[in-house]
Amino acid sequence: MKALVIYEHGGVDKLCYDEIPEPPIRDSDVLVKVEACAMNHLDVWVRKGLPHLKIEYPHVLGSDIAGVVERTGRDVRGIEKGMRVLVSPGVTCGVCEHCLAGRDDLCRDYKILGENIPGGCAEYVAVPKENILPMPEGLTSEEGAAIPLVYLTAWHMVVVRGGIKPGETVLVHAAGSGVGSAAIQIAKLYHAIVIATAGTNKKVERAKTELGADHGINYKTHDFSKEIRAITGKRGVDLIIDHTGEVNWQGNIRSLTMGGRLVICGATSGHEGMTDLRHVFFRRLSILGSTMGSKADLREALKHVSTGRLKPVVSKVLGMSEAAEGHRLLEERDVFGKIVLIPD
Numbered sequence: 410m411k412a413l414v415i416y417e418h419g420g421v422d423k424l425c426y427d428e429i430p431e432p433p434i435r436d437s438d439v440l441v442k443v444e445a446c447a448m449n450h451l452d453v454w455v456r457k458g459l460p461h462l463k464i465e466y467p468h469v470l471g472s473d474i475a476g477v478v479e480r481t482g483r484d485v486r487g488i489e490k491g492m493r494v495l496v497s498p499g500v501t502c503g504v505c506e507h508c509l510a511g512r513d514d515l516c517r518d519y520k521i522l523g524e525n526i527p528g529g530c531a532e533y534v535a536v537p538k539e540n541i542l543p544m545p546e547g548l549t550s551e552e553g554a555a556i557p558l559v560y561l562t563a564w565h566m567v568v569v570r571g572g573i574k575p576g577e578t579v580l581v582h583a584a585g586s587g588v589g590s591a592a593i594q595i596a597k598l599y600h601a602i603v604i605a606t607a608g609t610n611k612k613v614e615r616a617k618t619e620l621g622a623d624h625g626i627n628y629k630t631h632d633f634s635k636e637i638r639a640i641t642g643k644r645g646v647d648l649i650i651d652h653t654g655e656v657n658w659q660g661n662i663r664s665l666t667m668g669g670r671l672v673i674c675g676a677t678s679g680h681e682g683m684t685d686l687r688h689v690f691f692r693r694l695s696i697l698g699s700t701m702g703s704k705a706d707l708r709e710a711l712k713h714v715s716t717g718r719l720k721p722v723v724s725k726v727l728g729m730s731e732a733a734e735g736h737r738l739l740e741e742r743d744v745f746g747k748i749v750l751i752p753d
């Protein structure tokens with residue numbers, strides 16, 4: 410089969426659209442014929458190499474899979490050939506205390522399709538049956554692929570870690586990113602007042618008109634923490650959703666109201682955040698880490714996709730052989746929503 414693979418870490422020139430063997434399936438696996446696979450910043454990290462990442466080559470990229478069931482293992486019930494499906498990107502042991510408690514995101518054996526194990530940028534991918542979800546009605550495969558990883562991550566950040574309450578004021582950074590565009594919509598489900606930041610006026614406008622943000626700030630032209638003070642009448646926000654890290658860290662700490670929560674799931678701008686600890690204890694702030702989410706989080710989010718309240722945001726669709734272009738666009742942040750790859 411054709412697959413988007415790397416044989417070593419490096420630049421976009423290391424991406425190869427090559428012929429590799431079709432993956433074998435175990436008795437508890439489902440073989441999915443891939444129709445679309447969305448990109449995440451994770452694809453860029455995996456291509457470049459991560460300190461503790463050990464993978465087998467050729468390594469197939471891609472974590473966000475939509476497709477059709479091709480074949481099922483002997484122990485699989487209730488999933489039939491021809492079903493349109495989405496794939497939950499986190500593969501876990503299924504038997505540890507965290508998995509059994511429904512917090513499989515805390516499993517010590519947590520693996521992500523396309524990161525630690527072969528991903529979905531291929532004609533076929535074999536995944537455990539637990540990772541199969543029915544495709545919500547009315548979505549194309551490209552739209553479906555734009556959902557799993559970012560909605561899982563954003564749901565866990567906003568709802569589970571952030572503990573959002575109706576009517577709170579929420580700051581979401583990088584509205585044009587996958588997680589940002591999902592977090593704005595989830596916060597609006599809770600009738601929050603959402604302030605979104607983005608790097609261009611056009612993205613700020615789209616965050617308001619297309620995603621429902623109440624206020625927008627161009628972080629390139631304005632100091633966002635000053636703008637937050639003005640918008641909230643010096644009160645600050647209850648909850649901040651961030652994956653940018655270092656560049657916004659001190660502004661984030663300044664922008665939280667008494668008892669505010671900052672949830673961070675990444676550090677794309679750098680990972681050294683300086684914190685004046687006096688703010689943390691005087692204002693009773695909570696700084697909360699988050700990575701991915703549980704399979705149940707994704708199921709919760711999908712209910713609202715089915716009713717049309719949460720929408721996938723597709724920025725661009727490219728062939729898998731054009732993945733280098735997708736990597737460049739992601740690295741240059743020249744996107745609003747998800748880049749989706751389809752088999753050529």
Ligand SMILES: [Zn+2]
Pocket residue numbers: 501502503504505506507508513516517518
């Ligand atoms: Zn486990």
